[in-house]
Amino acid sequence: MRALLATPATGRVLDVQRLGVRFEVQDDVVSAVSNVSLTIDAGEIVGVVGESGCGKSTLAMAIMGLLGSTAHITGRVELLGRDLAGLTVEERRQVRGDRMSMIFQDPLTSLDPAFGVGDQVAETIRAHRTVTPAEARARAIGLLESVGIPAAATRYSDPPHRLSGGMRQRVVIATALANDPALLIADEPSTALDVTIQAQLLSLLRDQRDARGMAILLITHDLGVVAQLCDRVAVMYAGQLVETATVEQVFRAPRHPYTQALLAAQPSAGLARGSLRVIGGQVPDLSDPPPGCRFAPRCPLVRPECDSPPELLAAQPGHSVACWADPATHPGAAATASSTGAPRGAAA
Amino acid sequence: MTPLLEVRDLVKEFPIRHSLRGTATVVHALDGVSLSIAPGEAVAVVGESGSGKTTLARCILGLTPPTGGAIVLDGVEVTRGDGRALRAFRRQVQPVFQDPYASLDPRWSVARTVREPLDAYAIGSVADREARVGTLLDLVGLTARMAPRRPHELSGGQRQRVGIAAALALEPRLIVADEPTSALDVSVQAQILNLLAGLQRELGIAILLITHNLAVVEHICDRALVMYLGRLVEEAPVPTLFADPRHPYTSALMAAIPYPDPSRRLPQTVLRGEVPSPIDPPPGCHFHTRCPVAIDICAVQRPATTQFGPAHRAACHVAAVAAQSTPSFAQVPSVPQ
Amino acid sequence: MTTAATTRSAPSHLTRLKRRTGGGEALVGFLLLGMLVFIAAGAPWIAPHDPEAIATGRVLGPPDLGHLFGSDALGRDVFSRVLYAFRVSLSVAIGSVILAALIGVPIGLIAGYRGGRVDAMLMRPLDLLLALPALLLAIALIAIIGPGALTVLVAAALIYVPILARVVRGSVMVTKQMPYVDAARARGVAERSVMIRHVLPNSVGPALIQGTVLMGFAIQIEAALSFLGLGAQPPTPSLGVMLSDGRDVLTQAPWVEIFPGLAIAVTVLALTLVGDGLRRQLDPRGMAR
Numbered sequence: 001m002r003a004l005l006a007t008p009a010t011g012r013v014l015d016v017q018r019l020g021v022r023f024e025v026q027d028d029v030v031s032a033v034s035n036v037s038l039t040i041d042a043g044e045i046v047g048v049v050g051e052s053g054c055g056k057s058t059l060a061m062a063i064m065g066l067l068g069s070t071a072h073i074t075g076r077v078e079l080l081g082r083d084l085a086g087l088t089v090e091e092r093r094q095v096r097g098d099r100m101s102m103i104f105q106d107p108l109t110s111l112d113p114a115f116g117v118g119d120q121v122a123e124t125i126r127a128h129r130t131v132t133p134a135e136a137r138a139r140a141i142g143l144l145e146s147v148g149i150p151a152a153a154t155r156y157s158d159p160p161h162r163l164s165g166g167m168r169q170r171v172v173i174a175t176a177l178a179n180d181p182a183l184l185i186a187d188e189p190s191t192a193l194d195v196t197i198q199a200q201l202l203s204l205l206r207d208q209r210d211a212r213g214m215a216i217l218l219i220t221h222d223l224g225v226v227a228q229l230c231d232r233v234a235v236m237y238a239g240q241l242v243e244t245a246t247v248e249q250v251f252r253a254p255r256h257p258y259t260q261a262l263l264a265a266q267p268s269a270g271l272a273r274g275s276l277r278v279i280g281g282q283v284p285d286l287s288d289p290p291p292g293c294r295f296a297p298r299c300p301l302v303r304p305e306c307d308s309p310p311e312l313l314a315a316q317p318g319h320s321v322a323c324w325a326d327p328a329t330h331p332g333a334a335a336t337a338s339s340t341g342a343p344r345g346a347a348a
Numbered sequence: 349m350t351p352l353l354e355v356r357d358l359v360k361e362f363p364i365r366h367s368l369r370g371t372a373t374v375v376h377a378l379d380g381v382s383l384s385i386a387p388g389e390a391v392a393v394v395g396e397s398g399s400g401k402t403t404l405a406r407c408i409l410g411l412t413p414p415t416g417g418a419i420v421l422d423g424v425e426v427t428r429g430d431g432r433a434l435r436a437f438r439r440q441v442q443p444v445f446q447d448p449y450a451s452l453d454p455r456w457s458v459a460r461t462v463r464e465p466l467d468a469y470a471i472g473s474v475a476d477r478e479a480r481v482g483t484l485l486d487l488v489g490l491t492a493r494m495a496p497r498r499p500h501e502l503s504g505g506q507r508q509r510v511g512i513a514a515a516l517a518l519e520p521r522l523i524v525a526d527e528p529t530s531a532l533d534v535s536v537q538a539q540i541l542n543l544l545a546g547l548q549r550e551l552g553i554a555i556l557l558i559t560h561n562l563a564v565v566e567h568i569c570d571r572a573l574v575m576y577l578g579r580l581v582e583e584a585p586v587p588t589l590f591a592d593p594r595h596p597y598t599s600a601l602m603a604a605i606p607y608p609d610p611s612r613r614l615p616q617t618v619l620r621g622e623v624p625s626p627i628d629p630p631p632g633c634h635f636h637t638r639c640p641v642a643i644d645i646c647a648v649q650r651p652a653t654t655q656f657g658p659a660h661r662a663a664c665h666v667a668a669v670a671a672q673s674t675p676s677f678a679q680v681p682s683v684p685q
Numbered sequence: 686m687t688t689a690a691t692t693r694s695a696p697s698h699l700t701r702l703k704r705r706t707g708g709g710e711a712l713v714g715f716l717l718l719g720m721l722v723f724i725a726a727g728a729p730w731i732a733p734h735d736p737e738a739i740a741t742g743r744v745l746g747p748p749d750l751g752h753l754f755g756s757d758a759l760g761r762d763v764f765s766r767v768l769y770a771f772r773v774s775l776s777v778a779i780g781s782v783i784l785a786a787l788i789g790v791p792i793g794l795i796a797g798y799r800g801g802r803v804d805a806m807l808m809r810p811l812d813l814l815l816a817l818p819a820l821l822l823a824i825a826l827i828a829i830i831g832p833g834a835l836t837v838l839v840a841a842a843l844i845y846v847p848i849l850a851r852v853v854r855g856s857v858m859v860t861k862q863m864p865y866v867d868a869a870r871a872r873g874v875a876e877r878s879v880m881i882r883h884v885l886p887n888s889v890g891p892a893l894i895q896g897t898v899l900m901g902f903a904i905q906i907e908a909a910l911s912f913l914g915l916g917a918q919p920p921t922p923s924l925g926v927m928l929s930d931g932r933d934v935l936t937q938a939p940w941v942e943i944f945p946g947l948a949i950a951v952t953v954l955a956l957t958l959v960g961d962g963l964r965r966q967l968d969p970r971g972m973a974r
Contacts, residue, residue, distance in 0.1 A: 051533040164622045165397070194396035195560060199604040199618040221534065224563075224606030228614050247610045265538040266608050267563045278542065279535045282503065409871045438873040451864040453883050465872040514872065 012081070013182050013215040014040040014063070019075035021055070021062050021239075028287035032058040034239045034294075036075075037312065040183065045209060045216040047226040047247075050236035051262075053283050056219045059236070060185050063217070064102050065092050080182055098128040101176040105188035107168035111160040117171045118144060118156030124178040143174040148204060166197035170204065177208060187219040202229050223266055227251060232318075235259045238284050238294035241312055245319040255321040255328070258295045293324070301325040350423050351384035352554050353408070353441070353522055358382070359416035360403050364627070375626050377403040378414070379578035387521065390548050390555040392565040392586070394601070395575035398623045401558045404575070405526045408556065409443050410434055439469065442520040446527035448507035452499040458485070458510050459495035465517040484513040488543060505536035512543065522554040523547075529564065541567050562605055566590070571659065574598045577626060577634040580653075584660040594654075594662040594671075596639050633665065641666050711962015717955035725771040732765035737920045745938040755940040757930060763941055767948050770922040775952070777838045777923075778903035782896045784838070785845035790885075790892060792846070793853030797888075798861055798880050808854065811847035819844045823906065827915045834917040837910050841903045852895045856888035863887075890967040897960035901953040908949055924949050 021033035033055040040046045048056045061067050063077050065084060077084045079100055087095065096102075104110050111120060121140035125131060131139070137156070144152035147170040160168055169189060176184055186205065190198035206229060209216055218230060226233055226247065233250045235243040235258065243256040254260045261279045281298035290296055296306040305324040312320045315328035324330055360378040378400045385391050395401040406412040408419060410426075419427045426437045442465075445451035452461055459481050466477040482492055488509040499507055508528060515523050525544065529537040545568045548555050557569055565572050565586060572589050574582045574597065582595040593599045600619040621638040624630055630637045636646035645665050653661050654668040724731060733751070740760035748755040754763035789811075796807040814822075823840035830836045860866065861884055869879045904924070910916035911925025919926065924945045931942030 051535060166622055194623070195562075195606075196396060196600055196604045196619040197622070198606070199614050200620075202606070202614065203616060203618075222606065223534075223608035227608045227610045227612075228606040251608060251610055262535065263608065265535045267534075267537065267541065267561075267567050278539045406867075409867075411867050411871055435873055438871060441871075443868060443871045445864040445868060447864055451868055453865045453869075453887065455886050464869065464874060468873040468875070468878070511868070514868070518873070 011042055012039060013042050013044075013079065014038075014217065015076075015078040015081075016059075016063065017076040017078070019059065019062060019077060020073070021058050021067065022072045022074075024070050024072070025287070030286045031289055032239050032286060033062065034289075035309065036234075036236070036239075036241045038234050038241070038244060040215040040217060042182070042215055043209065043213045044232065045205075045218060045230045046232045046234065047218045047220060047230035048234045048236060049220055049223060049226050051221055051283070053238070053286070054236040055239040056236050057187055058239075060102065060187050060217065060219050064096065064100065064185060066102070094128065097124050097176075097181075098179045099181055100183040100185065101179075101181045102185040102187065103169075103172045103176045103189050105191050107165060107172050107192070108160060110172050111168060113160055115159065116157035117160055117163065117168075118152070118158075121171065121175045121178055124175045128179050139178070140174070143178055144171065147171070147174045147177075147208075148200070149174075164197075165193055166200060169193065169201055173201075173204065173208070177212070177214075180212060181214060183215045183217065185217045185219070188221070189218075190225065191220070191222065198225070205229060223251075223263065235262070238289060239286060240294050240309070241322060242295065243319075243321045243323075244312065245321075249316070249319045253319075255315055255319065255326055256295075256323050257299050257301050257325070293322070352387045352389075352422060353385040353556075354420040355381060355383045355404075355408065355417070356420065357417040358404065358407060358414050358419070360400070360407060360412065361415045373627050376578050376629060377626060378407070378417075379629075380417070381575070381578070381580050382417075383573055383580065383583070385522065385554050385556060388548070388552040388554055389571065390545075390557065390569045392557045392559060392569040392572040393575060394559060394562055394565060394572055396560055396601075396623060398577055398626050399575040400578040400626070401560075401575050402526055405443075405524050405556070405558050409441060409524055410437060435469075439518045440520050441522045441524060442515040442518060444508070444511050444515050444523060444525040444528045447531050448504045448511065449499075449531070451511050452507055454499050457496050457498055458490075458502070461510060462514045462517060465514060469518065471518075480517065481513075484516055487516060487547070488513045489539075503536075504532050505539060508532065508536075508540050509543065512540075512547070516547070516551075516553075520553065522556060524556045524558070526558045527560070528557070530559070530561070537564070544568055562602060574601065577624065577629050579634060580663065581635065582662040582664075584657070584662075588657060588660050592656075592660075594656050594660070594667040595635075595664045596641055596666070597635050598662075600640075633663075639666075643669075710958050711965065714955050714958025714960075714962060717951065718959055721771060721952055721955060722775065724768060725775045728768040728772050732762075732768045734762035734765045736761060736766040736769045736922050738762075745934060745941070747938070748940055754944040755938065757927075757938070757941045758934055763927075763944055766922040766927060767924075767944055770924045770927055770945065771948065771952075773834050773917050773921060773923040774904055774907055774925075774949075777834055777841065777907045778900045778952075778956075781838045781841035781903045782845060782849075782900050784842035785849050785899070786892070786896060788842075789846040789849035790853050790889070793850035793892075794857055794880060794885055794888070796850070797854035797857030798884060800858075804854075808850070811850050814843070815847040815851075819906070820909070823910060824915065827910070832915045832918055834907070834921065834923060837907050837916045840910075841899075841906050844906075845899050845903075848899065849892055849895060853888060853892045856891050857884055860884050860888045890963075894960050894964045894967070897956045897963065901956040901960075904949055904952050904956075 016036060016038050019033055019036045023030045023032055036059060038046065048059060050056050062073055067073065079095065084092065111117065118137065118140050121143055122136040125136045125139055141152045141156060149155060149167060149170055163171065190201045193201060202225065205216065220226060230247050232244065232246050234241055235256065237258045243250065243254065243259050250259065251263070254263055265278060279298060284290055284294050284297065292307040292309045296302045303324060310322040310324050312322040313329040314320045315326060321329060358378050358381045362375040362377055364373050364375060381404060393401045393404060403412065407414045414427060418425050421437055421440060426433055462481045462484055463477050466472070466480060471477065481495065485492060485494060490506065490509050490513070494502065494506065502510070528544070529540050532540060541564060544555060547553060548568070555568065557565070559565060569586055572584065572586050573580055574595065576597050582589070582593065582598045589598065590602065593602060603615060604618040606614060619638055624634065624637060632648045633646045633651050636642040639646065643666060651663040651665045651668070653663045654671065655661050656671060738761060740756070743756040743760040745758060746752060746756040752762050752764060754767060757763055792807050792811065796804040822844060823837070826840045826843065827836050866879060866883055869883050907916055907923060908925035908928055911923045912929045914929070916925050917923035927945035928942065931945065935942050
């Protein structure tokens, strides 16, 4: 099992190439993810950020291989150099929970209410390692302690409902890290938690990354969380990747109009009081999306080229953007509002 | 000026019967909360889970009767109002709820939902009410085309606007908004917040905004109250609260906000531990078990409220001591070094 | 959080119909049920022969053109008898559930909404009723009132009241927690109005589904009681009576037994399909949007 995918100390952990996900829903085909490419190296924390419906969770599920048969996936996902699509069902099961693991938003439903939290950590260990139950238990206790659960041995048999939300999420992280994965995918891990508990959790994730050197793919809608935890950021809109950059680049000098608008709409403490910038219009219907750039109908910089999908091109080292109006990737394009600019301020 | 709404020493306890153990225990949701809202003012109540902020909202809205204390509207006590008094009260105080997906009856059209308060109080003729529905929808930025639609045809932001329109129907003097934007996307949050701020300005409605998100508070509210485990720990005008928090919990809360700014990283330890259970809260100051600067008296005696400025109060032994000992106030350190 | 995907294509008529009735199978169920009700209502006009007309010349005659289902031990036309029997059986099935709903739904609504002592007071007697075995209860009632289709209807209704009340009560207890109920109360709507106009319509779904299941059971209860001679009395045909009659001549003239049996099966099938469709229709609408 170990031989399946050996973890390098450095190097590329995840390589997603032109990933597309389409769902068949009754009579329609929904294009939830379209042409997404991104990479994560060992020790990196990459955030995928976007609003609801942008496809970020679908992306994560597709990478983990958790989508059902209604999903049609195109493109390539390579974990530690190995194409995941080429694995058998059994091999994929071996990879999950061992080489890569995932944590979800709601810790209550991520844990089985019927048995103890310690046992659930031990279960993940025994699913991928041959150890005696006693060893698994010992390791589980060690893991629970390392994620900050005090008196782990006593709490080993506590059912999830005895723990608070923050504690449960720590247990979930313990199960995810039980087998020292190369990649941890975290889908909105702190969204359901209080802000002070969220701060603890983000600290924990950072500490674990420092200690284990694993890669983390963080899915979130909260730009604040991204700024706190991530090294690099990928911004998604309506299933498309619109911008990828280091976290400093994205916050200092966002290039894509959607990224700029998103940042301007954040109510961050410290900003002058007054109206928040709003983005006019609505998210497109993904069963009938715009042919090219999906943000075009709402974009102040829209122009005729936007009818064909823009490629994600490097504007600067480490900073790529998919926008026809970006002067660095499309020299000669004037980044001014065109006469066909979309209306602003319409109610969503 | 008489305050529009006054809450005096409000107490709310929920009994829980343990059928197995046979003992009755009590959840202390509110433990002596007092506040006042002036006409047209926007006040925020901030707190995390277990703070009691939602219980406070429900008591003020008359959905849950308090166990003790008083609620006074325009100088008239309405706490344990019976039918008539409660009805009159409700015209003045209207709700906006958190979950746009569950706060509208899924079977009712938008128009019917917005018209319902008018129907309940038999205001004007049916034609008058229909006309008013149109005006209300307009006020919240929805077109007349939305009127016959059902909630499942609307987006989250649109549903929330319908809720606000219904809240405005009776021309209330106070809107109690319980986490009105928490369930919405950030860009939609901005629209709803702008809407609420605009309505407050134009119509002079007071707003009581319940939220866990301090960042949101700055955009609408004049004053903010911070709650922890059923008690009010600090109250101040918003700029003052951000510039000069006195209570260690307030400082921790603000330190925990993840700013969308990579150069402002969260400190390694913002606040240790978890919120204690409201069934068995810590003695003395409820916060002392997690407080980085707690002293001996904190475990024993509930702190009194100290005034730190014209509208700035906090309930903290350490802050009170610090304010006395240094004439020019020194800020209480919020994080241990 | 909402998803951006909403369907916008123009579906075919059949697809639309399928969606509104909760799936292809449910559509079949609805059509079938409609047909059966139509047949039952139109029995006097459709039946080729008098169901009670004895014709000694045609005793146990096999099915032929004039007598589609053959003739029974008294020479009566089985087809006509089945048609009339449908009337009795369907009336009992539908009538018992409607009667039970008229009593049980309000009880469940008030008990669930008020809770506490009112809940206890209303539900205890119903729990008692639930504890008694259904068929024994029915037989006891028949002993008091006397046999007949109407008695069966009342007996079934009595059995069903606590079931429907309980279903509604459970549903109400969930619905009353919904913010839109709080919203209505906070907006000054009287409690009674809140209960009837908000809580009831949103809680009635599971009861509807349960109702169709109970109708299916009622058919079988009626058949069982009539089989025992306690239901519809001769010469009134009911499916149960016919089953009973057909038993004796099963080897000689199986059609006398088979066709009424098939009729019961088809009716129960139709009701089950409708129930399934209702469940699918009511559930996803809340969740998928």
